[in-house]
Amino acid sequence: MPVAFDGMSQRERRSPRRGAALLGRRGVRLGHVLGFPLYLSPSWLLLAFAVTFVYGESLRADRPDLPAAGGYALGLAFVGSLVLSVLLHELGHALAGRRLGIGVRAITLELLGGYTEMEGDAPRPRVEALVSLAGPAASLLLTLAAGAAAAAVPRDTLAGQFLVQVAVSNAIITVFNALPGLPLDGGRALHALIWAGTGDPHRGREVAGRAGQVLAGGCVVGGWALYQVSALSLIGIVFTVIVAGSIWFGATGAVRLGRAGRRLHLVDVDRLARPLYRVPSGTALAEAERRAAADGAPGAALVVVGPDDRVRAVVHEAAADAVPPERRDWVAVDDVARGLDPARTLPAGTRGSDVLKAVQADPVGEYLVTAGEDVVGILRVADLARVLEPGAPKPGKSG
Template identity: 30%
Template sequence: MADHTPRTKGFSFGHVLGARVVIQPSTLLMLVILAFLLSNSGGSVTRSGFTIGLILAAALIFSVFLHEVAHAVAARAFGRNVHEIVLTLWGGHTSFDSRNLTPVVNGVVSLAGPAANVVIAGVVAVALQFTQPTGVVGAGLWWIVWANLLLAAFNALPGIPMDGGRALEALVWGVTKDRHRGTIAAAWAGRVIAVGVLVASIGLPFLRGNTPDMFDVLWGFIIFGVLWPAASAALKGSKAMARIDSIGARTIMVSAAPIAFDATVQDASELAARTGAQEIVVLAGDNTPAGHFPVSLIDAVPVSERQHTQLQSVTMPLPRGAQMSPDLRGQEFVQFLRQWWGQTEVWAVVEHGRVIGVVRANDALKAVQ
């Protein structure tokens, strides 16, 4: 089956575990910014200092890449196809097949990233104990250890968009059996963390008896500006998904009754009166839905003409196959409609081989908005 997953724009660098590796241009900007910050000592930047800063910044971004690869490895361990590993201005993300996701898969895949950073820090720290390098090399390697521990700690924070937020989502989801409850809890936790970071960037210097400098305040606002919108988007998305999961063919269909293709408008009128149907579905010779006729349109046909007017002449056609099970709901229901969108405005609802209703496109749109 072809992969229709949208491709992220950026520079492609081959594939890992079947996933396309993408580096967005903003990552290169972050590389330069980090190199400048790491090489800025005493307000001045030297060529050798910037070179060291560039190496350390590249090592940090590579650690982020390994963090994302760990997500991919965990996803593959659960038999999931991984689509992309993307490095961005603020880190990265890994996209994989999330259909029929479970709390266990969600939680394990999320925590694999921070776990990878802890492993990297541990491996480098053990190597340092045996080799004990000195000077710039030793300092740089110890910096990699602490940088990975910081990455792990920050990503483990229990709030969306951090990995710990997805783990919290999985935990609440597993306990309550309601994914949306988990997402809402983790999104609100993400908002709390965003505010906490901003308050800490301003308040901690005061607690130390100092005045916050512009650098601390700027980073506080930048991190807040990343975390708050992401958590808010997850909150909004969860509410939308909850609405989608609550709808289905049975919940939004209107009642319908089937009738043979050679029936008259009078026959349809009598059938609607007997059954209380709002729609009449005309069946083809092989008993498959071939058209529909809203009962409200019967009044448009003069009473004197109904017995002589073939229903086929006023029926709105249905494409062959435009029918669904009444048990279709949630994402599967939306996906079914998406496949047919633009081809028909109405779908017949068929249960045990008999038409019981129709789903109208307008009603489906109103339900998900």
């Protein structure tokens, strides 16, 4: 029995360009449902094939008189019911988000379930809890509806068996997603609860992420125990490990995000920016480094200046480090430098979450720190990452 789980997402993603191909980053665009863009990941084809085959073979084993085509047709119908179940689950999130003032970018259906891509974080714990629990509530209503329909028809008929399977699958979706650990819906509700109690959304996210890691481990241990007593097939244990891995990665990301959020007060461009050490165009890399060391600025950012002393390019740290020692006297700073990119600038005085938003589109390399038209420093994203990692040494201006 496939278990679809929800990964309601608030990740920032760039929208597909107008005129882009139908198959985009999210998958195949199916259109709009209640005003929400809907995408189907190609991974659903793998699930459709597996479920159709397993369901059809299982049904034919119980009913030898059933033609193969009939069994596989019912298997495909069951896949369709799963797609509809996950879609209604995600619509629960999307409708609640729209009602409570959170924009929705898209709904995507994937191999293990789906996710609703929100435009931003919930502004209050109550909103976070309501939006996250709206999905399981929709699945619960679908469980009750399928159960009521199953009770109205004989259990020994194909229709009765099919409706029971639909009811059971939605019950599993409901219970599983309500478990208290990120990235599941119950984990978002736990996050909201801790946020409401402590006033700290970052602590809530970290604790709920830890709970998700425990749940992932429990899935593996529980699945292995069931496999040992032949209560779970080999395919079942493989699927369980895949689900557990997805939960683990989502939970680990939540823990890191929570830790980083609790250290946002340390993010200050003026403090993190490295000072500039200007070297003329054509200077050998080794000579530029010797001059910086002699002038007491070994941690400064090397920048290439022209005859007018204006900054032309920034020496890329990784490229410079990759030059062998015996070649550093022969490689000019220009050869390991990047030209100035107006899009990769930060005004002096930028702090906290504004810094993270600014570097989110391209979270590698360096950003120019500017005061008016003047470049006054260089922010290396590696320095920013060290600040956001708990226990990491704080980068200083001297490196």
